[in-house]
Amino acid sequence: MATSPRTRLDPEARRAQLVGLGLQMLATLPLDRVAVDDIAAEAGISRGLLFHYFPTKRDFHVAVARAAAREMLARTETDPALDGVAQLRAGVAAFVDHVAANRDAYVAFIRGSAGGDPELLAVYEETRAAFSQRVLAGLGAADDPPPRLRAAVRGWVAFTEELTVDWLGRGDLDRDELIDLIDDALVALVAAATGDPGAHGLRQ
């Protein structure tokens, strides 16, 4: 190893530090441009020591993607004491603001910087599934949802991602108009999927 660590950290703390630095970089860079050399330099450790914790650059990127997904899910968690519409609105607003604050990383994520990597694709798939599941739970349909409803909610997650990324590049709607449209879309899609305009207490 070329240099010794500036600070001695136990393995768990070191891994967490490195992933945390990756997350910080991800705010302004797409994942595939987060360089392990920069991370090692920032942490004051050698490239060799970084590779001790993450055997390949890809392992590191997968760990950062998992952490980003966990952070996204945590940031968009809503107060279960709110009613359905208020929870939906709060969750969508948190999503839009989080994506806006982490623009490059999320545009790259949503626009596909996974490059066909199965582990990264799995992280993205799990994140979308977790969002869908959360929405279904908010609709009181977490267990065994009807296939049309499950599919419509799943599609709405993609709709939301697409609109948010598209909006970042345009701005022909303001933030609140974007959030209104995404909320209205879920209400409309749930009604269309279930055939019941008042289904699941979403009608305002």
Next chain:
Amino acid sequence: MATSPRTRLDPEARRAQLVGLGLQMLATLPLDRVAVDDIAAEAGISRGLLFHYFPTKRDFHVAVARAAAREMLARTETDPALDGVAQLRAGVAAFVDHVAANRDAYVAFIRGSAGGDPELLAVYEETRAAFSQRVLAGLGAADDPPPRLRAAVRGWVAFTEELTVDWLGRGDLDRDELIDLIDDALVALVAAATGDPGAHGLRQ
């Protein structure tokens, strides 16, 4: 060059042949796994000659992606003599069937095998924009659509891609149920975006 061409073709015809072979391979392989060596062998030309037409593997992949996008748009073209609902249904059915027939390539496309490549991302972006524009034209709103309607249609294209790829991996809806749901979703989203349930002649 190691071998001479089995058949002499003029440059345009040779390029078209190579891209056509790439398209055939794309039916069963994601783009990033379409190997130029296999294409050259199939065409009976040397790797060197292929690189004469496409200086890099990436140039070849971009050309194949463009051809795949054009093919997708051509296959999903609908008869303008049909009314709005019938055109929508025909276009969605053609999209679902085309994706099902080219499963691996489109799953990889939609799930992001662009790997952050700007030219490939541009092809995908142009394809989504062309789909959106076609739907807006079908709604009589091709020119200067209201921002909410434009965004909702754009999001519906992503919704449709997501549902189709998700459906390929599940099959909890049959083909016609999937198409119904996608059609119903557009009607619902247009109504939600415009505030008019009968807007644009889509109400059945």
